[in-house]
Amino acid sequence: GPPPVYLGFGSMPDPDPASTTRTLVDAVVRVGCRAVIGAGWAALGDGPLPEGVIAIEAVSHPTLFPRCAAVVHHGGAGTTTTAGRAGVPQLVVPHIADQFYWARRVTQLGVSVPVMTRRRLDAAGLAAALETILENEIVAERARDLGDRLRAEAAASDPVRALVG
Numbered sequence: 001g002p003p004p005v006y007l008g009f010g011s012m013p014d015p016d017p018a019s020t021t022r023t024l025v026d027a028v029v030r031v032g033c034r035a036v037i038g039a040g041w042a043a044l045g046d047g048p049l050p051e052g053v054i055a056i057e058a059v060s061h062p063t064l065f066p067r068c069a070a071v072v073h074h075g076g077a078g079t080t081t082t083a084g085r086a087g088v089p090q091l092v093v094p095h096i097a098d099q100f101y102w103a104r105r106v107t108q109l110g111v112s113v114p115v116m117t118r119r120r121l122d123a124a125g126l127a128a129a130l131e132t133i134l135e136n137e138i139v140a141e142r143a144r145d146l147g148d149r150l151r152a153e154a155a156a157s158d159p160v161r162a163l164v165g
Contacts, residue, residue: 001034003069005130008038012074012095017043025053026123031130033069070133075099080106087147089133089140091115110142
């Protein structure tokens with residue numbers, strides 16, 4: 001099938017994971033896309049899920065993200081960089097601290113669209129952002145270009161490659 005959207009908030013806890021899971025599922029059902037929900041510290045994805053939506057525990061983001069249509073995440077520096085290297089559009093739903101910076105930055109780079117903060121997250125808003133990003137070829141192209149640049153920079157600064165190259 002078509003590439004899924006990944007949705008996960010990593011190390012961010014959640015006081016009501018069932019409600020957050022419903023929000024995420026409602027959004028992807030509205031859009032009509034397949035989805036992978038990362039349980040993370042919030043234990044998202046517990047309970048019955050519709051066809052085309054699965055929940056997973058720990059996973060290698062560098063392996064999964066390039067196979068996704070988009071990545072929805074909390075905006076941690078590591079997750080933002082990994083999604084960037086994957087070359088896919090991303091939606092950052094910031095929870096705390098520097099995550100707000102990363103949300104603005106990916107929007108400035110043109111690989112995202114503005115999304116609401118975690119506190120304001122709802123299915124309608126998330127669905128609208130997903131529809132916008134999944135249908136926007138320019139955002140997808142910018143994300144691919146950013147991924148190419150980030151992978152090239154990582155390869156050029158790899159200390160092991162420098163020793164054996």
